[in-house]
Amino acid sequence: MRQLRYSFYHCPGIEQFYCLLAFAVQKRKSMSVQTFQQDILESVASACRQLGAEIQSDQINLAPVPETAFGDIAMACFPLRGKVNALPENVRSNPAAIAQELAKILNELPFFDEVRAQGPYVNMSYDTSRLSRLVLSEILSNDEHFGDQDDKKSRIMIEFSGPNTNKPQHLGHLRNNVIGESMSRILKKVGYDVVKVNIINDRGIHICKSMLSYIRDGADKTPESVGKKGDHLIGDYYVMFEKDFQAEYGAWLQSDEGKATFESWKSSPEGTKAQKAIDAYAAQPEGKKKGKAPADLFAAFKSDYKDRYFNEKSELGRKASQMLIQWEQGDEKTRELWKKLNTWVIDGFMDTYKTLGITFDKLYYESQTYKLGKDLVAQGLESGIFHKLSDGAVAFDLAQMGLTGDKIVLRSNGTSVYITQDIGCAIERYKDYHYDRMIYVVADEQNHHFKVLFSILGLLKPELKGQFEHLSYGMVTLPNGRMKSREGTVVDTDDLIEEMAGLVKGVMDDKTNREHYADADEAELQRRSKVIALAAIKYFLLDVTPGSWMEFNPEKSLDLQGRTGAYCLMNYARTRSILRKAGYIRDKNADLSKLNSMQEKKLLMNLMKFHTTLNWAAESRDPSKLAEYLFNLCKSFAFIFTDKAGHPILTCEDPAVKAARLALVDAIGVVLKMGLNLLGIETLEEM
RNA sequence: GCGCGGGUAGCUCAGUUGGAUAGAGCGUUGGCCUCCGAAGCCAAAGGCCGCGGGUUCGACUCCCGCCUCGCGCACCA
Numbered sequence: 001m002r003q004l005r006y007s008f009y010h011c012p013g014i015e016q017f018y019c020l021l022a023f024a025v026q027k028r029k030s031m032s033v034q035t036f037q038q039d040i041l042e043s044v045a046s047a048c049r050q051l052g053a054e055i056q057s058d059q060i061n062l063a064p065v066p067e068t069a070f071g072d073i074a075m076a077c078f079p080l081r082g083k084v085n086a087l088p089e090n091v092r093s094n095p096a097a098i099a100q101e102l103a104k105i106l107n108e109l110p111f112f113d114e115v116r117a118q119g120p121y122v123n124m125s126y127d128t129s130r131l132s133r134l135v136l137s138e139i140l141s142n143d144e145h146f147g148d149q150d151d152k153k154s155r156i157m158i159e160f161s162g163p164n165t166n167k168p169q170h171l172g173h174l175r176n177n178v179i180g181e182s183m184s185r186i187l188k189k190v191g192y193d194v195v196k197v198n199i200i201n202d203r204g205i206h207i208c209k210s211m212l213s214y215i216r217d218g219a220d221k222t223p224e225s226v227g228k229k230g231d232h233l234i235g236d237y238y239v240m241f242e243k244d245f246q247a248e249y250g251a252w253l254q255s256d257e258g259k260a261t262f263e264s265w266k267s268s269p270e271g272t273k274a275q276k277a278i279d280a281y282a283a284q285p286e287g288k289k290k291g292k293a294p295a296d297l298f299a300a301f302k303s304d305y306k307d308r309y310f311n312e313k314s315e316l317g318r319k320a321s322q323m324l325i326q327w328e329q330g331d332e333k334t335r336e337l338w339k340k341l342n343t344w345v346i347d348g349f350m351d352t353y354k355t356l357g358i359t360f361d362k363l364y365y366e367s368q369t370y371k372l373g374k375d376l377v378a379q380g381l382e383s384g385i386f387h388k389l390s391d392g393a394v395a396f397d398l399a400q401m402g403l404t405g406d407k408i409v410l411r412s413n414g415t416s417v418y419i420t421q422d423i424g425c426a427i428e429r430y431k432d433y434h435y436d437r438m439i440y441v442v443a444d445e446q447n448h449h450f451k452v453l454f455s456i457l458g459l460l461k462p463e464l465k466g467q468f469e470h471l472s473y474g475m476v477t478l479p480n481g482r483m484k485s486r487e488g489t490v491v492d493t494d495d496l497i498e499e500m501a502g503l504v505k506g507v508m509d510d511k512t513n514r515e516h517y518a519d520a521d522e523a524e525l526q527r528r529s530k531v532i533a534l535a536a537i538k539y540f541l542l543d544v545t546p547g548s549w550m551e552f553n554p555e556k557s558l559d560l561q562g563r564t565g566a567y568c569l570m571n572y573a574r575t576r577s578i579l580r581k582a583g584y585i586r587d588k589n590a591d592l593s594k595l596n597s598m599q600e601k602k603l604l605m606n607l608m609k610f611h612t613t614l615n616w617a618a619e620s621r622d623p624s625k626l627a628e629y630l631f632n633l634c635k636s637f638a639f640i641f642t643d644k645a646g647h648p649i650l651t652c653e654d655p656a657v658k659a660a661r662l663a664l665v666d667a668i669g670v671v672l673k674m675g676l677n678l679l680g681i682e683t684l685e686e687m
Numbered sequence: 688g689c690g691c692g693g694g695u696a697g698c699u700c701a702g703u704u705g706g707a708u709a710g711a712g713c714g715u716u717g718g719c720c721u722c723c724g725a726a727g728c729c730a731a732a733g734g735c736c737g738c739g740g741g742u743u744c745g746a747c748u749c750c751c752g753c754c755u756c757g758c759g760c761a762c763c764a
Contacts, residue, residue, distance in 0.1 A: 061704075063706075067708090068708070074706095074707080076706050076745095093744095095744085119707075120706090120744095201764075204764075205763085206764085307763080395762090398760095403689090404689085404760095405760075407761095411762040418763070418764050444691090444692075444758070444759090445758065445759070446764090447691065447692085447758080447759070448691075448759050449759090449764090474693090475757095475758090504726090507726060508726095511726080532726090543701090543712095544699090545701080547693095548701095549692090549758095550699080551698090551700090556698085556714095561713080562711090562712045566726055567712095567726070569726090570724080570727080574724060574727095577724060578724095582723085613703095625703085628701070628711085631712090632711090635711090639728070641727090641728085642723090642724095642725090644722060644723075648722095650723040687724080
């Protein structure tokens with residue numbers, strides 16, 4: 001039970017206010033950071049009501065105070081203008097006067113050591129010793145469970161990763177993976193029942209391409225025989241196929257047939273459109289050109305005609321399509337090969353997931369779900385959600401969601417398209433898990449796809465309407481633009497981790513000269529450099545809002561200085577180092593009120609903000625909020641840590657102050673470790 | 688053409704329902720290792736928040752128009 005300092009005699013007429021406050025506080029089982037903050041809002045709202053304003057606590061907005069002003073949190077009084085009916089009429093619309101009156105009331109509250117009106121703002125300064133007892137004792141008694149919320153029961157399913165099994169995962173997948181994993185952990189932390197699922201796209205023309213090249217190459221290699229991860233091996237075959245196809249296509253373009261096709265294409269709608277674009281671009285004055293156009297008409301033809309060539313004329317294309325048909329018909333040899341190669345690839349993926357610390361509750365395979373949507377399409381056709389086109393294809397009229405045109409949901413030959421599978425898969429998953437909410441972590445190129453999908457699902461299953469959500473994230477670009485496999489600029493996940501770890505190891509080897517690592521052997525240093533490398537990469541990807549595109553500069557982004565995962569790990573290691581050297585044992589009787597400097601208060605307020613930040617990150621589906629928070633926490637700790645004159649810890653002469661500071665360091669460590677884990681980042685006791 | 692998302696410091700990015708002097712990292716400049724971890728700390732310089740209107744006591748934030756970059760609008764996934 002929390003102690004309240006009643007001071008009825010300070011201000012006549014305020015008794016009722018305090019009785020209400022005391023009642024509100026007594027209703028709670030125990031004092032916590034969250035209830036503390038809620039109590040403050042409640043009290044401020046109550047104070048406003050004292051002045052005659054009809055206002056509830058959820059309408060109170062307390063903001064941090066600028067550096068130069070007094071106090072810790074502030075309320076702007078503009079919104080109260082004209083609402084404070086208990087004040088004399090001549091000051092009701094004067095925010096500064098209202099601030100004065102509010103400050104008088106709030107000054108009597110136990111939360112603050114002082115409340116001051118500054119212009120139209122009421123600035124409140126926390127009572128530091130109260131703050132420190134409250135925050136530190138809660139963190140230290142709950143340890144990594146600090147901030148846990150288990151009052152929500154709803155189940156959220158989150159799908160992320162979704163790799164294709166024809167090549168290894170690259171930087172784009174990596175962003176998806178770390179956002180998905182971190183988001184899952186954050187949602188779980190705030191009390192949701194989270195189910196993590198993956199969809200492995202193990203079927204389709206892409207894997208057939210790899211299979212074809214594998215056969216052409218002799219079909220005798222295995223990951224073991226070449227000493228390569230399975231996903232990389234199969235990725236090589238995919239590249240080989242694309243190369244072979246480009247060669248075939250290039251030769252055809254130069255052939256008589258190719259030239260003739262180009263000639264007739266010129267007068268086709270595509271050809272004239274391309275010519276127009278080229279002309280328009282050329283007509284712009286030099287140096288002031290905007291937009292872009294193909295280099296020349298032939299280049300436009302080459303890119304425009306590629307798919308058509310593949311589908312209609314290519315020998316390789318014909319073989320790949322044939323293989324896909326054989327696969328769908330269940331041809332034994334094809335299935336056997338497919339199974340073998342896919343197993344290698346998926347084993348490779350699992351290695352990568354393991355390295356990344358990513359797990360799934362269930363893996364869905366496209367090969368098992370791709371037919372599921374057909375029945376639902378049939379149902380939708382019957383109920384009039386879909387309609388049949390003249391050639392037999394089934395379509396969804398986008399007018400039903402305020403757009404124009406048709407979206408095909410079943411081909412004229414009766415086979416599924418991408419969206420058919422998603423429809424089927426969503427319902428299958430609902431049968432499996434009965435989720436209350438379904439989040440898809442997928443790149444923003446597919447925003448439109450998901451809008452249509454959710455709209456269809458809502459019509460098909462009205463009881464699920466509104467439960468679907470697309471956590472859309474932006475592309476990872478390179479300094480010279482997007483990653484292009486043709487130009488070999490794709491950044492491979494496994495390679496990146498390896499490279500980064502090597503870089504970290506280099507830094508360590510430098511430091512070894514300074515005898516910093518005297519007690520650690522080579523294997524331990526290898527382990528640490530891997531942990532640090534992963535932290536650096538993950539933090540880098542999570543520090544940007546998912547919705548934004550982000551640039552990955554291979555040189556600069558592998559930096560270990562500044563706002564990085566390495567920096568956060570180092571600060572955690574420092575907290576551990578201090579506690580080790582102090583021979584610290586967590587002590588519930590430490591006099592926490594000994595913390596009273598500005599910097600210590602700043603740290604305490606930062607720690608107190610953890611819940612708010614966590615909820616914000618969870619509800620806005622944005623781990624970067626947490627990443628930013630952790631960096632700021634590190635920064636204020638780093639300042640106090642090196643501010644030796646002001647805040648000695650180990651060398652502190654007053655044992656009571658020392659004990660309190662050690663408790664603070666302990667608490668910072670707890671929040672850092674747990675917070676970084678929520679980002680999927682493992683911490684190190686020593687770095 | 689229609690739809691969606693960006694344009695904030697030299698660069699990469701933040702900016703919780705509109706609130707006090709718009710922030711961080713890198714880079715630049717200048718200080719800090721006989722002193723709890725220098726992968727560090729402190730400080731400084733650096734901004735017509737794309738442009739123009741509007742709403743408001745108050746706009747990076749909301750509304751309208753324009754410029755600009757990108758993505759999407761497949762019987763591809």
